[in-house]
Each structure stands twice: as C-alpha cells, then as structure tokens.
Amino acid sequence: MKLLTTIGFALTTAAALATNALAAAAATPAADGEVLKWRIISSSFALAVAAAAGAVSQGRSIAAALEGTARNPGAGGDLRVSMIIGLALIESLVIYTFVICLIIILG
Amino acid sequence: MEKFHPYLYFGFIPGFGEYPNVVYSWVVMAFLIVTSLLVPRALQTIPHGGQNVFETLFEAVASFMEGTLGPEGKPYFPLVFTLGVYLFLNNVMGILPGFMSPTSNVNTNIGCALTAFLATHYVGFKTSGWGYLKHFTGPIIWLAPLMVPLELISHLARPLSLTLRLFGNITGEDLVLAVLMLLCLQAFLPLPWAMQLFAIFGSFIQAFVFVLLTMIYIAGSLAGHEHDEHGHEGAHAH
The missing domain is CATH 1.20.20.10 (F1F0 ATP synthase subunit C)
Known part of the structure; x- marks a missing residue:
C-alpha cells in the first residue's frame, strides 16, 4: 500500500512537471x-x-x-x-x- | 523529408520536383508494367530470360501463400504478389544514387497499408457476409460492449503500424547510408558497400514482412469464418 502511494505520488509529480514543461515549451519559440x-x-x-x-x-x-x-x-x-x-x-x-x-x- | 535527398534525377525536370515520391513510384510502376507486358509476349515451354525470373517469383510466392493461407487464399494471390514486388522495388530503389525510395515518404506507405486494410475487410464480408461482424463482438455476446472498442482499435492500429514500420525502416536505412557515406567521403575510405548490401537485405525483409502481415490479416478474416462453421457443426452434432 505504501508502495502504491509512493508510485501514485511520483506519477502525479511527474504529470505536474510534464504539464509545466509543456506549458513552457508552448510559451517559448521552437x-x-x-x-x-x-x-x-x-x-x-x-x-x-x-x-x-x-x-x-x-x-x-x-x-x-x-x-x-x-x-x-x-x-x-x-x-x-x-x-x-x-x-x-x-x-x-x-x-x-x-x-x-x-x-x-x-x- | 526532402532534405535527405539533395540530388534527384527526376527532381530537375520542372513540375516533377515537388512530389518526388509520386514520380519515383511512377518509375517503379512503369518498370513493372513494361516487364509484365513484354515477358508473356513470347511464352515458351522451356523458359529462359525474363520468363525464368517471373516463373521463379510466382512459384515462390504461390507456394508460400499456399502454406500460410491454404487453398482458400488463391484468389488473393494477385494482390499479395503485386504488393510484394512493388514494395520491394520501391525499397531497393533508394540505394541507387540520384533515386529515392518512395516508401521513405509516409504517403506511399499509407496507400499500400490502406489497400491491405480494405482488402482484409472485403475478404471478411465476402466470405461470411454480415456474420463477419461477429468477429468484432468477441466470443460471448454480452461481452460485446467491452470487445467492440478493443477490436476497433486493434483493427485501426493495423494500417498505422504497417505504415510506420515500413516508413521508419526505409528512412532509417537511408539515413544510416547517408551518414556512413559522408563519413567515408571525409576520411577517404571506400564506400560503405557492406551497409548497402545490408540495405538490399533489409528492403527484401521489409517487403516480405508487409506481405506476410497482409496475408495473416487476410487469413484472420478467412479463418474466423471456418471457426464459426466448425462451431455450428459442433452445436448441431451435440
């Protein structure tokens, strides 16, 4: 259960980071x-x-x-x-x- | 992707430089049409020359199809044979300097893949009529809401995977050849003939894989029908 929570936390963090990165990539010129x-x-x-x-x-x-x-x-x-x-x-x-x-x- | 092919013979003709993949696939088509019109003109009992080549190819593909599809697959021999020879010539043409493989462009591949995809479903509807739709509903009818989206996605992924596999392989080969050629030219080494031989082998393997997967998809459309028939017979016997 603890492992599952850790994995879920890691996934949400990665998703949040990825959204930030995507937003940054969309904002900057290619x-x-x-x-x-x-x-x-x-x-x-x-x-x-x-x-x-x-x-x-x-x-x-x-x-x-x-x-x-x-x-x-x-x-x-x-x-x-x-x-x-x-x-x-x-x-x-x-x-x-x-x-x-x-x-x-x-x- | 035009930037990978700086020198193209047919690109210098005005009006032909914009879509080189179409022009070069016309070259392959013209070659195939001319040879297949010329060779049967003088058929002989003891073959020689071009007739030998075509007979060997026909026999090899026909015996392989017999093994994969069985006797029911005989009507689809022209489709499979044409796809195989056309794709092999398209793949191999990229090795000649001044020529490009039309299959290193996605559009040529998706034409062939959609042909194979439509042919699969045509075969399915032809052999089992509207009963072909049972393929999509799975073994038990109340599992249908679960199975139909899965089957739809897996069937729609087939042309995509056929397209991208051929495109990636041929483009990758061309890129590796170009990089090795540049390296050899810079270091005054002989041309990378080993990689070119490997590219011929890879072209054959990719055309073979495309045709093999087409045959397996057609066999799936045919074999489900057989399976249903056996099931009905079993039900009647019980």
Whole structure:
C-alpha cells in the first residue's frame, strides 16, 4: 500500500512537471538553441534505450527459434516464419521510437 | 523529408520536383508494367530470360501463400504478389544514387497499408457476409460492449503500424547510408558497400514482412469464418 502511494505520488509529480514543461515549451519559440540541444539529447537517449531493449528481446526470440530448430529440424520453416513475424513486431516498437525522435528533432 | 535527398534525377525536370515520391513510384510502376507486358509476349515451354525470373517469383510466392493461407487464399494471390514486388522495388530503389525510395515518404506507405486494410475487410464480408461482424463482438455476446472498442482499435492500429514500420525502416536505412557515406567521403575510405548490401537485405525483409502481415490479416478474416462453421457443426452434432 505504501508502495502504491509512493508510485501514485511520483506519477502525479511527474504529470505536474510534464504539464509545466509543456506549458513552457508552448510559451517559448521552437527554434531556440537550448531547446534544440535538449531535443537532440533526449531523442538520442530515447533511441538508445529503445534499441538496447529491442536488441535484447530480438536476441531472445532468435535464440529460442534456433534452439527449437536444432531440437526439431522438421519444424524449421514454421518456426522461421513465426520468428520473422515476432521480430517485425518487436522491431516496430523501436521504429516507432525512431519516428518519434524524428518528429522531436525536425518537427 | 526532402532534405535527405539533395540530388534527384527526376527532381530537375520542372513540375516533377515537388512530389518526388509520386514520380519515383511512377518509375517503379512503369518498370513493372513494361516487364509484365513484354515477358508473356513470347511464352515458351522451356523458359529462359525474363520468363525464368517471373516463373521463379510466382512459384515462390504461390507456394508460400499456399502454406500460410491454404487453398482458400488463391484468389488473393494477385494482390499479395503485386504488393510484394512493388514494395520491394520501391525499397531497393533508394540505394541507387540520384533515386529515392518512395516508401521513405509516409504517403506511399499509407496507400499500400490502406489497400491491405480494405482488402482484409472485403475478404471478411465476402466470405461470411454480415456474420463477419461477429468477429468484432468477441466470443460471448454480452461481452460485446467491452470487445467492440478493443477490436476497433486493434483493427485501426493495423494500417498505422504497417505504415510506420515500413516508413521508419526505409528512412532509417537511408539515413544510416547517408551518414556512413559522408563519413567515408571525409576520411577517404571506400564506400560503405557492406551497409548497402545490408540495405538490399533489409528492403527484401521489409517487403516480405508487409506481405506476410497482409496475408495473416487476410487469413484472420478467412479463418474466423471456418471457426464459426466448425462451431455450428459442433452445436448441431451435440
């Protein structure tokens, strides 16, 4: 219960800070040098985190598919197709982050 | 996104520079139309040349579709094959200097994704009529108020995810190639041919994934019908 209260307090604080930041960003002109700097830093960091998590999960799925193929080579074709679907779905999350980073930097 | 493509051959023609993605997708369309008109003109029992290429492609895609969709998916072979070849050529064209991938613009992708989306629902309505709406209400009828918004959102997210996946992959590839090219030019290194080969592979994989997901969505529209039929038969048997 205490944990829940802590999380709720943290979330409300983050929301309040975010609203303040949004209001500040709306008030200042977009082409400010300081803002551009923080846009580049934040989007690079976001893309790094997304790529790391995506790489770990894609590696896990490829390892599982290879293991299954090694145990039962007859099922290799189906496993490969399912693996590619899963890889595409994992990768799309990283790609969403990339698109959002493009929007942050260029938009 | 035009700033990523500083030199475009067709951009120098007046009137064509404004929407290069449309112009370059016309190039792909013209190539496909001309080859598909020229190749069947001289069909032979022992194929050679272009006929070999087309037959290999047809057989590969048809056997793969047979495995994914079964015999019921045969009428949708033209849609899937055209999407696959068109998207692959669009993706690969960005590697040539002076050309751009039309798929690195969102508008080309959303055209293809909306085609796949509409085709999915057309297939659903064609195979099971108004019973296709049962797909959206979930397994139990009184869960419908909960299931309908979920299903609507998940169906509407499909074209969005197809669009953004293709767009992000192709744009990312082009950006990485451009950055590596600049680095190599500055440091007097050879051109990044390994990354270019990887870009060809990635173009193929992205076209394949697009087509595969289209096939799976069509299979979902077909298979729910089969499932319902089996359910009815089971109910009658009981």
